[in-house]
Amino acid sequence: MIQTIHQNVKPLSDKTIILANPRGFCAGVDRAIAIVRRALDKYGAPIYVRHEVVHNKYVVDNLKKRGAIFIEDVNDVPEGSILVYSAHGVPLSVRETAETRNLNLIFDATCPLVSKVHVEIKSLHKKGYTIIMVGHKGHPEVEGTMGQVDGNIYLIENILDIEKLPISPDIPKIAVVTQTTLSVDETREILNKLQTSFSNLRLPKNEDICYATQNRQDAVKALAKVCDAVLVIGSKNSSNSNRLKELAENLGVKSYLIDFADEIHQEWLTNVKNVGLTAGASAPEILVEGVINVLNKYGFNKIDTLNVVEEEMVFALPHELRENTPVIASR
Ligand code: SF4
Structure with missing residues (x-):
């Protein structure tokens, strides 16, 4: 018998995971995390970071293990230390205070x-x-x-x-x-x-909403057309991850924001044939792999990718943290 699949009718295939592309790290997050990692490699722990460098629990916990110390008030950074500003940027008053603190070095991980x-x-x-x-x-x-x-x-x-x-x-x-x-x-x-x-x-000369936010939202819109549920990997304090969850919900698709795979409830997947999977701009791909493993256990054994746009944006690191650059200060 020939099966005809009409437009807007979901294919009667195996239970399928549909991965959004693009998803996960954007160029600004990549750069911010690389700044903290390379500062740790080059100058040693501790490296102080003003606010979570990006809003992701996994990333922050990993950097803490490597010796990053996250603070909110730059007055808490001991003299002679190295400080990094988070990807979100800082008010001028924070820069002014930091400059009076007699710090060794300050790296600015504010997204360009x-x-x-x-x-x-x-x-x-x-x-x-x-x-x-x-x-x-x-x-x-x-x-x-x-x-x-x-x-x-x-x-x-x-x-x-x-x-x-x-x-x-x-x-x-x-x-x-x-x-x-x-x-x-x-x-x-x-x-x-x-x-x-x-x-x-x-109005702004160019859109202030960044390319990564736009692209991840476009990809979720496409996911919502073909999925019965959407999982968004991202932390509760991640603005762009929350927007992805809301967007899928507004399009009438059940949507869940999770930090880790073990937060998935099996009942979320009841009567779900196609589950969409995406990740906020601060969520690393390793967390996507963890979710895929759990979904496999729940019978989602087929994986498709929904390509919406290819991203090629890369932001340069501060000169001192580029590879093969000699250490200019050390403690
Ligand atoms: S989400 Fe956009 S603005 Fe924020 S760090 Fe990524 S590229 Fe920069």
């Missing part, structure tokens, strides 16, 4: 795409713009970005916040920037609403 927003916001502030930032309150990237300027900047988290802004609708110089890891679709709605609220609004 976050630094780009810092440059933009400082330039806007200098030109006299009132700035609106779209982002999540309390997220270190938002604190770092807003902390590049001294006042005249407002944070909004959603469309409802727009009405609460104490800014005149016809203010001549007004600009908006966004966190890099937001929901692409929600942010578009917020920016549209802002444009109707402020006639002179200046």
Whole structure:
């Protein structure tokens, strides 16, 4: 008998794992982790890191085992130590304090795409713009970005916040920037609403939401079309991982955010034929392998990959941490 598979009807195959591509580490996370690792290799432990270098429990626990010490307040870093700023960036006040601390070396692991927003916001502030930032309150990237300027900047988290802004609708110089890891679709709605609220609004020159966030969200959209459930590997404090889970849910697919494979509940997979698997930008591939092993035990023995886009972005390391560069300071 010839089986016809109609569009939008899921194939009657074995239980299948469908891997999203791209998934997992982005160029900014790769660079940030490499900075801490190479600093440990080159200068020895301890290396102090201001905030979790990336929001992933596995990565942070591994770096702790190798001698990284994560702190929130740079006043807690002993004099003569080496300090690394996390991928999320830091406010100017943190840099200023660190510079008074008589540290041996400071490495900046801020993602270059976050630094780009810092440059933009400082330039806007200098030109006299009132700035609106779209982002999540309390997220270190938002604190770092807003902390590049001294006042005249407002944070909004959603469309409802727009009405609460104490800014005149016809203010001549007004600009908006966004966190890099937001929901692409929600942010578009917020920016549209802002444009109707402020006639002179200046939008970002280039999208502030980064390529990795965009690509992982596009891949989840594609997964949601062909899967009955989606597993997202990522930590609870990872903004981009949470957005992936929400996106699949909003498209009507059961979705779960997990740090590790042992968090999978078998009942999540009841009546699931195709399970989608992706990972946030700070989750390493080894965790994907762990999840695949557990899914194999639950009868998902076939693996397909859904390719949405190939990524080639790579960010250079600080000069001192490139291989074959002599040690310029040691303790
Ligand atoms: S998610 Fe985007 S902004 Fe954040 S570290 Fe990765 S590339 Fe940079």
